[in-house]
Amino acid sequence: MDKTGEHLYFAGVLAKYILGVASDDEIMKLKRYMDENLSASEAFTDLRDTDLLSQDFEELSDIDLKQRWDAFEEKEASKSSARRRGSPLVIWLSATAAILIAIVCLFLNRPVESNTSIIPDHQFGFKNDVTPGHAGATLTLADGRVIELGASGQQGKVIDTGMIHISNGSVEFRNQANADEYRGNRIHTPKGGTFQTILADGTKIWLNANSEIEFPMQFSAKERRMKLLSGEAFFEVAKNKQKPFIVETQGYAVHVIGTAFNINNYQENIVKTLLTEGKVEVIGNQTRTSLSPGQAVINKGEFLQTEKADINEALSWRDGYFYFDGKTLPEILDEVSRWYDISVDYRISLDQTRYMGGAKRSITLGTICKMLTDMSEYAFEINGKKLIVTKNKGGKMK
Numbered sequence: 001m002d003k004t005g006e007h008l009y010f011a012g013v014l015a016k017y018i019l020g021v022a023s024d025d026e027i028m029k030l031k032r033y034m035d036e037n038l039s040a041s042e043a044f045t046d047l048r049d050t051d052l053l054s055q056d057f058e059e060l061s062d063i064d065l066k067q068r069w070d071a072f073e074e075k076e077a078s079k080s081s082a083r084r085r086g087s088p089l090v091i092w093l094s095a096t097a098a099i100l101i102a103i104v105c106l107f108l109n110r111p112v113e114s115n116t117s118i119i120p121d122h123q124f125g126f127k128n129d130v131t132p133g134h135a136g137a138t139l140t141l142a143d144g145r146v147i148e149l150g151a152s153g154q155q156g157k158v159i160d161t162g163m164i165h166i167s168n169g170s171v172e173f174r175n176q177a178n179a180d181e182y183r184g185n186r187i188h189t190p191k192g193g194t195f196q197t198i199l200a201d202g203t204k205i206w207l208n209a210n211s212e213i214e215f216p217m218q219f220s221a222k223e224r225r226m227k228l229l230s231g232e233a234f235f236e237v238a239k240n241k242q243k244p245f246i247v248e249t250q251g252y253a254v255h256v257i258g259t260a261f262n263i264n265n266y267q268e269n270i271v272k273t274l275l276t277e278g279k280v281e282v283i284g285n286q287t288r289t290s291l292s293p294g295q296a297v298i299n300k301g302e303f304l305q306t307e308k309a310d311i312n313e314a315l316s317w318r319d320g321y322f323y324f325d326g327k328t329l330p331e332i333l334d335e336v337s338r339w340y341d342i343s344v345d346y347r348i349s350l351d352q353t354r355y356m357g358g359a360k361r362s363i364t365l366g367t368i369c370k371m372l373t374d375m376s377e378y379a380f381e382i383n384g385k386k387l388i389v390t391k392n393k394g395g396k397m398k
Contacts, residue, residue, distance in 0.1 A: 137194075173198065320361050355375060
């Protein structure tokens, strides 16, 4: 079965599940399929959103369903009348399932929107240019509701009787009651996206591009525990000596009372925490260590390694700047590719030269490429949303 056939089959199963007529075997198959296919899982979640459903019914309304149904009935009437007619209930279920299948297929085939855009280049001679990223994220509540953050229609929106307030570039949670049960909400930023959230205790979190956090609507009475699932986040933790703030990561947990720090978890199994003010304790599987401002910790297998660090590395992206000091070109381009939502095609092997400098994240990709060409021995081509790295025949300028 090809992908289209597979989508159609499981769209039908999902429609039957929503109607309450799917078998146990079909439900198990559907669960496995949704576990392995993110788009299908998102489609099921989106089907609970009445606003999105109304959009899809509008799309379906462009199709003259009555004309097609009349044509079908006329065709059937011309066939042998001996064929047993279906019951009104069966016909209704079939028609309803068909509509649900159509809606599911619309969700599965809906194009993925990007936070960046291809624009003409009138300055540097590239085939095109790419706009920088901007504020945008997806909030998934513990009850399964999905809210797009950063969309113009969401500004000033209040959800759940004032507990969640969405404004330009940020979302604030205002319910400070204690909770015994941990029910995780998630915020995910796409490539080319960034967002700020204010938790119920007043803690501020900035999310970099392609990052995800999980946190409860209300913290427990003893502690404030949350997770950085992937990517990078900067934390300004509200002080509360009675309730320590704990951030769980892949490699260790960061324990604080009130302070500011950055956690980078873009690389698999490598987590770097850099402290900008206050004090934190980092607890790993085998060891633990404390950090002072200007220090960073990186997990090396089961152990933690502390090193001196520049706090500008943590503050720059939050404040709208690229920080290139001490980074190799592949490291720089990893950051650039996330922010401009592009792929990088290396047509040449890169050396391990480390560079100095930085740039505003509000400039276009073409401006970044011009700067990197001047400071390195490499040249860059932009083709759509692909960045091609080649040899700079003109030599390098440092």
